[in-house]
Structure formats: structure tokens, C-alpha cells
Amino acid sequence: MSNNLLTPFDDYPIHQAPRPIATQGTTDRNAYGRYWLGAGHRNGDFHVELAFGRYPNLRVVDGHLSIVKNGRQSSFHASGEAPLDPTDTSVGPFRLEVVKPLQELRFIIEPNETGIACDLTYRARTGALLEDHTVMVDGPLVQVDMARFLQFGSWAGTVEVDGDTTVLEHDEVFGIRDRSWGVRPVGTQPPGRPASRTPMAWLWAPIHFDDDCRVVGWFELPGGTKWRADGHVLPVTEPVPLSVGMGDPGVSRIDPEQIHLDFHQGSRWAKAISIDVAPEGGTPYTMELEPLLRFDMLGIGYNNPEWAHGVWHGVSEVGREDWNMAGVAPLDPSHQHVHHVVRARIGDKVGIGIFEQIIFGPHTQWGFSDILDGSK
Secondary structure, X not given: OOOOOOOHHHHOOOOOOOOOOOOOOOOOOOEEEEEEEEEEEOOOOEEEEEEEEEEOOOOEEEEEEEEEEOOEEEEEEEEEEOOOOOOOOEEOOEEEEEEEOOOEEEEEEOOOXXXXXXXXXXXXXXXXXXXXXXXXXXXXXXXXXXXXXXXXXXXXXXXXXXXXXXXXXXXXXXEEEEEEEEEOOOOOOOOOOOOOXXXXXXXXXXXXXXXXXXXXXXXXXXOOOEEEEEEEEEEOOXXXXXXXXXXXXXXXXXXXXXXXXXXXOOOOOEEEEEEEEEEOOOOOEEEEEEEEEEEEHHHHOOOOOOOOOOOOOOOEEEEEEEEEHHHOOOOOHHHOOEEEEEEEXXXXXXXXXXXXXXXXXXOHHHOOOOOOOOOO
């Protein structure tokens, strides 16, 4: 086996350590780099999500696409051996093209035996925002140490499932994406002592409005204490900047203060959401979210028992999954990480976006007393 680790990126002055780019700055098995992207129809007619991840120390790469339409979710999965060259963002028939960094991405799934294919282009609507750095520990173990940026955009192209073609157009399909890298649990985890703390809930709401985009997100401990709560308002301007940050015109901080959740009976899936928001130096307001459609994150690898991120399936493998949304058991653990396409309102201001929820544990603030009991 060759020990040649040089790739084209080594000809650029971008190194963060005195090693070839193909060699990570950390030996942590959980090193990763991931793209997540959502594409939702503004009327809730359908929702598409994609994910692409590279796990260099596991030598695994994977890609996923999933669509909810007409009450059914259909998912494409691909997994393979990660090439040394990080610019090779493909796996099997799945290919990601960074057409214009921080502005335009293209995703292609060539026709294949799963019956799912696509040709989709994402276009930025706001500059990318680097979020607060996230570090999570369990005693001496660093579980998560990651950077992430968020961006709002729109989509055009097609998704085909068994010959049925869904057409996406920029003025009809909103886009939200994040790009993260660092360390987080991926792949098949080695044996060891179980985690010592009760799971936290994760709640996140990125929303498009006509003249700006807004996002709030936080972890919540059982009992209601928030951890790492943050939020921002991002302006929609032309031309779209590559990135934005605090201090740029129109960019401001907002903080989620309180969330009010109403759940479908016997489940933890939200059916109504109200978030009280405090803008920096401004008047508090309430953002009301009305769910239009549920998307199960299982479809793009999250908590998937077979197609989880970073799991080795061999040099090249593809697969497919389908389920009827109404047939999912409300308390199935693998279907608790969900995205809702939501209609958002702040007074007369109306928008569209996503509400993400992961709620495990005895969250008494919402009436739950066990790791996974449903709403009464």
C-alpha cells in the first residue's frame, strides 16, 4: 500500500498542522466534516433533505437524500470508502459539487438500482453565519467539539422516485443548510462506560421572512434550564455576501426566553409551538410556529440503525428505505429526531421554515416523566 498522502490541496497555503491535508490534525476516531441541507415547499406540499459526511479517521464517506411527499417518506443512502482527497465529494451515484463556495451547491444522484435520483441546485439567500463554538463533555471525555455555520437559501431542480418527478423552483422552495466539522460521535462506537447524564432536548427554529431570516436554537435540560441558547437575525440583501457576522449591517442577536409546546396525544411530536424571543436592545416578541409537515431525520442517517453516519458498509454500497408517515409508532425511538416544516408568524409578519426537535428524558416542564413517555 502506498504511503503517498499528497493531494491537490497540499499545493495551497491552507495547512493547520505540519502534515499533509489528508492527515487530520486530531487522531480522534470521531473526526468528521458534514453538510446538511433542507428544501421545503412553501405550502408544505413536500420536503427534501440531504446530507453528506466525510469521516477521515474511519475512512468512511456517506451521502443521503430523503423526501416526504403525499404522506410517504422515501430515502436514498450511499456509503463507501473515503478517498484521501477531500475535494472528492462523491460516493457511489451520489455527488456533491461546490459550484461557488458559500453561494451555490449542486447535488446529483445518477439513476441507480434504488429508483431514487436527483439533480438539485442550492443558491444562497443570506451570507453564511459562523455560530458559537460548541463543546460538550462527559467527565474527562470530549464528546463534541465542533464549528458550524448556518445559511438560508432556495432550491431548483428535480427529485425522482420510481419515475415520479418532483420539481423544485427557487421562488417556491426555501432552503436552509449548515456545514459543520470537528468531533462528534460517528460510526459504530467502541464499548465503554455509558453516558452519565440524562439526555438534553435540542430545539432549533430557522425561519425565512421576506426581508430577513431569523434563527433561535438551544439545548434544554430536564426541568427547563437552557444551555447554549443563541439566535440571530440575518438580512436579505443583494448582492448576497459570502458570510456575515455580528457588527455587519442588519445582523443582530436574539435570545430565546421561553418555549410553549403542545404535543399530539401519545407522542412527543409538537403540533403547536410558541417561542418568546428577546432581541438585543429591543422589544420582546413571540414567534408562533404552525407545523405543516413532519420529516423524520432517520431518512438522512440520524439515529438510523442501519445507515447511521460513518458506519462502514464496505467499499461501495447503496440502499433505500420507505415508510408511511401515518404508520410510524409515535414513541418509536428512531423517529424522535424530526423536522417540522412550519408556517411562522410574528404579529402580521409571516414566514416559512423548520422547527427541529429531539426530546428524550424526563422533561417535566412539558409533562414528561420518563426517558420516552408520550403526551397525555
